[in-house]
Structures are given as C-alpha cells and as structure tokens.
Amino acid sequence: MSAAWLHDVGYAPDLVATGMHQLDGARYLRDVAHADDLICRLVAHHSSAFIEARNRGLSEQLASEFPPVEGLLSHAITYADMTTTPDGEPTEVESRLAEILARYGEGDLVAESIREASPLIIDSVRVVTTALAEG
Numbered sequence: 001m002s003a004a005w006l007h008d009v010g011y012a013p014d015l016v017a018t019g020m021h022q023l024d025g026a027r028y029l030r031d032v033a034h035a036d037d038l039i040c041r042l043v044a045h046h047s048s049a050f051i052e053a054r055n056r057g058l059s060e061q062l063a064s065e066f067p068p069v070e071g072l073l074s075h076a077i078t079y080a081d082m083t084t085t086p087d088g089e090p091t092e093v094e095s096r097l098a099e100i101l102a103r104y105g106e107g108d109l110v111a112e113s114i115r116e117a118s119p120l121i122i123d124s125v126r127v128v129t130t131a132l133a134e135g
C-alpha cells in the first residue's frame, strides 16, 4: 500500500513548509509527485492529524485540501505509522507514543498533539490488529 510507505515523506527537510509533516507530505505528493488522491488524503490525515492541525491553526487547510478518509484504510495507515520505530523496526504502539513524547519533549506542540491523539491512535491499532487476527 503506497500510503503506508509514503506517509512520513513530509519529514524530508526540503518539503517542510508548514512544519506539520502530514500536510507538507500530502501537498508534496499531490503537487510534485502527482500521487493518487486517496493516497494524498490518507497521508494528510494519518495518526489523527486533525488534532495537530487544530493546534497549529491549520484545520481549515487540512480539511479543505484533503477530505478525511473513513474506515479501515485510515486506521491502517495510522497502524503502519504507530507500530514502527523511526528506524523501521516493529514496535508496540505504547512504546511508539512514548518515544514521540520523549523526542519532542514536554510542552512541545507535536508532543501535546500526540498525547491528545493517543486514545484514537491506540483505537486504530486495535481495529487493525483485530482485522488482521480475523483474516
């Protein structure tokens, strides 16, 4: 699934515009890579991006440029993001969330957004884990 591979492209230094990696990445995929609309929307919203967008004052841009995707696909890209370390190793969602909080530090906008999003992220991981177990 392309979106799972591309979801963090917005961290690439040359792509940083707003500083919100989901939105920067989705804009790059739309405007430069001319990626499929669904991929752009999934990348834009992965890991409950609407919370960070709100905290940055970017809710309107995010929602109007990239309508959210509902359902299992949306959970799946969050699962991919949140069960993998920054080095690409498998990890538990709780460890991943703790790593993000530690990396950004108390009071940082990204850390606070992730803290707020944590219940939704954990729920996405649960949904996908259940779906995988059911085959």
Ligand SMILES: [Fe+2]
Residues within 6 Å of the ligand: 007, 008, 021, 046, 047, 081
């Ligand atoms: Fe991400």
